[in-house]
Amino acid sequence: MFDWLENISDWLVYGVFGLEEASKLGLSLSFFIYDTIKILILLFVIVIIMGIVNEYFPIEKLRNYLARKKMYGLEYFSAAIFGSITPFCSCSSVPLFIGFVQGGIPLGVTLAFLITSPLVNTVAVALFISMFGMKATIIYAVSGILLGTIGGWFLGKLKLETLLTPWVQEIIEKRTTIQDEFEEENLTFVQRLPSIFRGAWEIVRGVLLYIIIGIGIGAAMYGYVPEDFFEKYLGGGEWWTVPLAVGAAVPMYANAAAIVPIVGVFVAKGVPLGTAIAFMMGTIGLSIPAGTLLKKVMTWKLIAIYFGVVTVFIILSGYVFNILL
């Protein structure tokens, strides 16, 4: 699908710039041009598709749906799916969290949403498709959703409501039935398009710098790091590599846009794909800034339990990926 692009970048690097073929600089530069353009095309397409989905996916209805329906466990799964398809600004997570528990959605279901939301997001999925192809992307997305489902269910079983901050508990106690005050805008698809495109462009513009940094680092590694480097030190499939990768990833705060291209090079240099996915999930799914945002609604103890449980589940899924892939 992207052969033409490979030809263009090769032509630019070796033809126009006159670099020696298969030289380190040439390899890096060609990788950089090819990947940047490919990722930007895919990202823009996917962000627009998600923007359309999001236009017709009113979050209020979802909340009411999750609050009213008794689904015998399926509500965790639905919450995780919704978490993965609704893109929202990271600082919406706290209002969403409170809005959910206020609407009578159990804490565990809310957490299923909260876990999946950063873990499986539009930007990461778009980059994943371009770096690893469809099959790996589906495995990543499905396992992220399952991780959110099981993690939320497990955390729900722990009865952690008392560890929420007092004012949130107060909200839960005197929660009122929600009425939809917001009148939906009655716009046709064509009328909605400009704002969808504008939103998509904003997302792409917002991550552009990270993508270029990520691909830049990735490209340098691609050209200069020896073929078997990671295999020698990290590959090998030793049992401790997965917890090590995830343990290093959790405190790290990196944009999905920057981390996926780097992880892509890890894989090209011999790191098992499962370990790489687990590393990426640890980086984008949990981060210290997100933890401090949650401080507003959770006590440190609850944040620690939340991070601990999700970390363990990411490590477990890393092992599962390495078996499956």
Next chain:
Amino acid sequence: MKNVKVLGPGCPKCKTTFSNAEEAVKQLGIEVELEKIEDIVEMMKYNVLTTPVLMVDGEIKIKGRVATVNEIKELLN
């Protein structure tokens, strides 16, 4: 005098919305009471789920995305 509130916990989108609102008011040359609400506890009183939110006279007009200068001007007219 109209009252305009921008709700959002200080993310880039919320800041853009607020500066768009300022710009719209300036272009229209009218007197508007413009408020920025960044405190989550305060924000939750308005029952919002996605930020940023633009409110005009206590009514939610645009939420979950950045409101453009032109949109805000139309809402204020």
